[in-house]
Amino acid sequence: MRTLALRYVFEDVPRLVASLAGIAFAVALVLVQTGIYSGFVRSTTLLVDNSEADLWVASRAMSYLEITLPVPYSWVARIGALDGVQHAEPLVLRSAIWQSSDGTLDYIRVIGFEPAGSSLRLGVSPAALTAMRHGDVATDAAQLASLHAAGVGARGTIHGLPARVAVLTQASQPIISPTFLYASLDSAVAWAPLSLNEIMDGQHGSGTPLNYVLVRVRTPGSVNAVRAAIERALPSARAFPREEMAAITRTFWVERTKIGFLLLLGASLGVFVGGIVVAQILYASVNEHLREYGTLKALGIGDRALYGAIALQALTLAVLGYIPGLAIGIGVAAAAAAGRGTPIEITPSGAVLAFAVALLTCIAAAFVAVQRAVRVDPALAFGA
């Protein structure tokens, strides 16, 4: 029966190719959609993930990474003086507009930090960052087009002040955010002063208002103790461990954009279409062999053997369709990465999920088709 099941799969090559195409299509869609999802989700927390800070200290009012109230610069020194803190550094996140030398505008997010000793890792040597002068920016290589900048040395203005692309960074640009420009704290503040509202709402004292103070602790196990010490010393502060900061931001974007639902919808449609194709093809195959199924049943071959045979066909199709589907998914991800710098992350769990989906789709399709074979009248075999 196994031999026969496989002969039925391979006897009609165009039909086999069509069903494999259906499965590959569904697999590739699931891979790409889950890949977009993981790529998107990971990209929302890129700034947090790129920092080696153990704690992110922010205003109590912080909603997620990009929406928070300013805190006073004096916190850097106060936190740095606490027991267990190895390093405290300022971080500002400001919105502004870049005007390139040819006059084109781009919406930007300026990340101001102190490169010396910073916990930010941007895929370039720390020396390249510390060498940046006032008015220099570091930006992701993939953003040059958006900035209308030819490369390192390209000039523009921000808030009427000169700016220059000095360093190209790697994996430092979230998908849905404006162009990230990394610069020294002084440059960032000069280009993008706080709005009056933010100043009014913030409870800062003297100095440059900050968005975050990033903290590295002296001993790895002491994060919670240091966190408590900071919140005790600064009642209007909250200190988030890096993973918690990332989780808050991730959750915000996932809920805000409903991206999971949208991608799920897309993937489901793909799986549905692929499933219909496979079911249709298996059904046609069963129909074509209806008389033979009748003969098999007359000979005494039971329903279980028929189900087994169709399940084997489903498994074979799933495996054979999965391989090109996986290749297409990986190809699309590679093309996307090369072309637009859009991260589509094909993860092992995404690949496993896609295979499970392929298998379930084939089994469901086979189950539909086998009903026809099971119901065929064995007395058909005696018919002339």
Add this chain to the structure above:
Amino acid sequence: MRSAVVAGDALYYRYPGSVAADDVLHGASLAVAAGEIVLVRGHSGSGKTTLLSVLAGLLSPARGTVTVTGTDLGALDRGARARLRLAKVGFVFQRFQLIAALRARENVELVLRAGGVAPRDARRRSLETLDALGLGAKAERYPRELSGGEQQRVAIARALAKCPAVIFADEPTSSLDSSSGAEATALLCALARGNGAAVVIASHDERIAPFVDRIVSVADGRCG
């Protein structure tokens, strides 16, 4: 008389959708003993195929009982009837009904494997049976590469290989024009006799008569 391997008693059968006057079987009875070969004769449309189908458990009679090797088919569900057929019943269908995607040997092996015979044994028995029918050299051919007579012998091999208690053969010669059909049927009878299998052949081919033990005629839905 020895105890019957297959026995139908007072069988009534009517195809779904037809009326009472159209009863194809109308109190038909037939009992066949182990090793006995019975020819069921009757003009076309007299109900020979229907009788075989009912005796084999492919159709359920409206009234009457069928026992195969002592088991009452009426007491079995569909699956159990299929298992009984797989274990005890061989078939030679009118159009042979070989599986086109399988080689001659594989066609024979299929029922053996489904019946739980180990792959190696199934292969050996399949080749032996095909050999006994003079097809040893063509065992690896697909049905479409065989003549009608050869296909019929593969079908006979498929029925014989599992050493069934009873073999039903419906019009085994009707799709063959030469005398090879009758010869192959004679071979079927000889080999079945050697195995002690009961054989029921439905046919109006006079050439088969010399090989059988008993001839019954079907008319008006009864056996005489």
